[in-house]
Amino acid sequence: MVSSLYCMRKMRERCRQTDRHTPTPVWPQLEPSGPIFTPCLFTLPSVLLLFQYTWDTNEEYLFKAMVAFSMRRVPNREATEISHVLLCNVTQRVSFWFVVTDPSRNHTLPAVEVQSAIRMNRNRINNAFFLNDQTLEFLRIPATLAPPTDPSVPVWIIIFGVMFCIIIVATMLLILSGIRQHRRKNKGPSEMEDTEDKWENTVKIENGIPCDPLDMKGGHVNDAFVTEDERLTPL
Amino acid sequence: MDEARPLWATPLQFVFACISYAVGLGNVWRFPYLCQMYGGGSFLVPYLIMLTVEGMPLLYLELAVGQRMRQGSIGAWRTINPYLSGVGVASVVVSFFLSMYYNVINAWAFWYLFHSFQDPLPWSMCPLNGNRTGYDEECEKASSTQYFWYRKTLNISPSIQESGAVQWEPALCLILAWLLVYLCILRGTESTGKVVYFTALLPYCVLIIYLVRGLTLHGATNGLAYMFTPKMEQLANPKAWINAATQIFFSLGLGFGSLIAFASYNEPSNNCQKHAVIVSIINSSTSIFASVVTFSIYGFKATFNYESCLNKVILLLTNSFDLEDGFLTVSNLEEVKSYLASAYPSKYSEVFPQIKNCSLESELETAVQGTGLAFIVYTEAIKNMEVSQLWSVLYFFMLLMLGIGSMLGNTAAILTPLTDSKVISSYLPKEAISGLVCLVSCAIGLVFTVEAGNYWFDIFNDYAATLPLLLIVLVEAAAVCYLYGLRRFESDLKAMTGHALNWYWKAMWGGVSPLLIISLFVFYLSDYIITGTLQYQAWDASQGQLVTKDYPPYALAIIGLLVASSTMCIPLGALGTFIVRHLKQGDTASVA
Numbered sequence: 001m002v003s004s005l006y007c008m009r010k011m012r013e014r015c016r017q018t019d020r021h022t023p024t025p026v027w028p029q030l031e032p033s034g035p036i037f038t039p040c041l042f043t044l045p046s047v048l049l050l051f052q053y054t055w056d057t058n059e060e061y062l063f064k065a066m067v068a069f070s071m072r073r074v075p076n077r078e079a080t081e082i083s084h085v086l087l088c089n090v091t092q093r094v095s096f097w098f099v100v101t102d103p104s105r106n107h108t109l110p111a112v113e114v115q116s117a118i119r120m121n122r123n124r125i126n127n128a129f130f131l132n133d134q135t136l137e138f139l140r141i142p143a144t145l146a147p148p149t150d151p152s153v154p155v156w157i158i159i160f161g162v163m164f165c166i167i168i169v170a171t172m173l174l175i176l177s178g179i180r181q182h183r184r185k186n187k188g189p190s191e192m193e194d195t196e197d198k199w200e201n202t203v204k205i206e207n208g209i210p211c212d213p214l215d216m217k218g219g220h221v222n223d224a225f226v227t228e229d230e231r232l233t234p235l
Numbered sequence: 236m237d238e239a240r241p242l243w244a245t246p247l248q249f250v251f252a253c254i255s256y257a258v259g260l261g262n263v264w265r266f267p268y269l270c271q272m273y274g275g276g277s278f279l280v281p282y283l284i285m286l287t288v289e290g291m292p293l294l295y296l297e298l299a300v301g302q303r304m305r306q307g308s309i310g311a312w313r314t315i316n317p318y319l320s321g322v323g324v325a326s327v328v329v330s331f332f333l334s335m336y337y338n339v340i341n342a343w344a345f346w347y348l349f350h351s352f353q354d355p356l357p358w359s360m361c362p363l364n365g366n367r368t369g370y371d372e373e374c375e376k377a378s379s380t381q382y383f384w385y386r387k388t389l390n391i392s393p394s395i396q397e398s399g400a401v402q403w404e405p406a407l408c409l410i411l412a413w414l415l416v417y418l419c420i421l422r423g424t425e426s427t428g429k430v431v432y433f434t435a436l437l438p439y440c441v442l443i444i445y446l447v448r449g450l451t452l453h454g455a456t457n458g459l460a461y462m463f464t465p466k467m468e469q470l471a472n473p474k475a476w477i478n479a480a481t482q483i484f485f486s487l488g489l490g491f492g493s494l495i496a497f498a499s500y501n502e503p504s505n506n507c508q509k510h511a512v513i514v515s516i517i518n519s520s521t522s523i524f525a526s527v528v529t530f531s532i533y534g535f536k537a538t539f540n541y542e543s544c545l546n547k548v549i550l551l552l553t554n555s556f557d558l559e560d561g562f563l564t565v566s567n568l569e570e571v572k573s574y575l576a577s578a579y580p581s582k583y584s585e586v587f588p589q590i591k592n593c594s595l596e597s598e599l600e601t602a603v604q605g606t607g608l609a610f611i612v613y614t615e616a617i618k619n620m621e622v623s624q625l626w627s628v629l630y631f632f633m634l635l636m637l638g639i640g641s642m643l644g645n646t647a648a649i650l651t652p653l654t655d656s657k658v659i660s661s662y663l664p665k666e667a668i669s670g671l672v673c674l675v676s677c678a679i680g681l682v683f684t685v686e687a688g689n690y691w692f693d694i695f696n697d698y699a700a701t702l703p704l705l706l707i708v709l710v711e712a713a714a715v716c717y718l719y720g721l722r723r724f725e726s727d728l729k730a731m732t733g734h735a736l737n738w739y740w741k742a743m744w745g746g747v748s749p750l751l752i753i754s755l756f757v758f759y760l761s762d763y764i765i766t767g768t769l770q771y772q773a774w775d776a777s778q779g780q781l782v783t784k785d786y787p788p789y790a791l792a793i794i795g796l797l798v799a800s801s802t803m804c805i806p807l808g809a810l811g812t813f814i815v816r817h818l819k820q821g822d823t824a825s826v827a
Contacts, residue, residue, distance in 0.1 A: 155349075155350075155352055155353050156346070156349035156350050156352070156353075157349075159348075159349045159352055160345075160349050160407065160408070160411065163345075163411060164411055164414070167411065167414045167415055167418055168414065170418055171414065171417065171418045171421065174418065174421050174422060174426070175421070175666055178421075178422065178664075178666055182664070
């Protein structure tokens, strides 16, 4: 049994602004069923819990109209009139009992029928009073909770897909640029050796005589010492 | 052709790398819990003492060793003494275990991050049951955030024996997490050096934003007052001191080999003493800063729950006694309750069992640590904030940055010895070695995405690193001081950096820190032995809460194997070196 103090407080503020009298909340009680056919001792199928800033006969009339409307939408009950809905035991907390009688006014309609009818039209009844499931409560009628909207593709997969693609692309770029750098490094030293040889050749050709007889840049072995090396026996 | 060792582009990158490694999830989810359990403000006393006596010296030691030896953990310890190569191997094994299970946390952070882009947040409401008359039963008994964590994220089984199948959603997030780690370590220090700017700085941005938001939340001051009121009697509790020492030890990430790896990429003349002091101070300040944020969020959550509880009681009484609306308020609740008890005793006794005793203290006292804090308590607080999607995205992004930063250090600890080894690096380029390590860790990490995966995660979290690390760091400190020689190390450092070694460091390395580690080690061993069988917390879906269960024998065997596989490396390494040397000596003797 849930009532919303928050909602009540808000309405009271509105009440203060519009200068109405302070509301007295009314809350219906569920009384045990009784067989006697008196207006206030019916087998009451449901109870209305209502928070509103005023509750007068006009609002009661509207409520009866809504219940009758709900019953009229049930097949076989299209003849329900507002006068068939009876309210009683209206308490200060805006709560009361109600029953729906059949057209002959001899007996009440079974509780299950009334409950299912109200359940189907719960949204309309709520909206008629500008209330919601928390502030307008029918005891013994469980609310049909609205399921959370499930998009066809879960949102998280979309974001996962985006991140996944970005990371894969970045990884591929890094790997490819790494491979390219590696290849350039491998080509680089061999190219360097070619240019060095050419430079040494040009030096020799330009002057006719070698500029630097002790040129060890290319790591050339000095031919003068080759025979000596051959003479030495290996250890 | 020998390439020169890659270096950090600037010393700042090295400092940021150390900070992003040390400042991790433990600062956010373990320190606030310890602070709460061991006396609030007075816990800072043992914490700061342990920082100066244990944290800073050991951190400096590791950085100095790495910078001096210029190799990963295996090579560094082998250089110090050939019989110590086992220490390096043990570090690598522990790092490997850590990286396997740690990245699962990043996977969970990704999961929550991706789910934060929905309105309303999926953990703010319970899903409906089959016939849409009410909420799901498990969710009703627990809370919506607990349900989202245990059912939607983990899909946890009732016990460790029931493994279940691999859950594809966390598995996908795990693969993504490993891809991100691979992207960051792909090029070695070149790529890591740039990533650490983000992983070190962004968490601070988020923490500052959260600090401002947290302090302006309604009820934040309740949490802060609760945390910082010192309970001086806790100083006499030895557990407070032990936990402070343990927290400093593990928070700095000593013994994994990551700090040695990071320091090995330094210029030899780098002033690592200054950096060690800076990193340890920043790490501890971040812990304290994060706990301020955490406690203001705690205070908000506790106040929110307390006020909802009071409102429910007011509603119940208003309904039961047909009172005028607005008559009952928070201030007159107690008087009205006593009036009603005396005026309508029978009715009051009917209603009385349903009236809950709302207490702000009991809300604040629910101390949580670990994944429970990060994924259940924080999300519960976030769902009640305005614009909760923004706060959720920021928070999980911060968790992700902290986790990735620590992962960079872990993988560096594994990769640096591998890339240093000439055998392996001659066959495979750096990128391929990193890729292989990530692939193997990811494949084994899929074990943590099965239905019982969280129980295995807890095993790894509690046992894979605690004892072995204490042993490793103890051997490290003893080796540097006594095997290598403190004087020799001192002259090495002076030649390398140009600064003389302060007497304080010598005193700590030689005496105090090893003694502390020995006492921690003895305490843990005795704790395990005294408690007898090890137990774990299992989620019971029918009750909607955690229950304690015993580990089955094979799980105990695996725990033993985890601890043994890393600690046994140390003696086995020494033995192996001894045998190899003996054989070599035998060979040369026979030739001559």
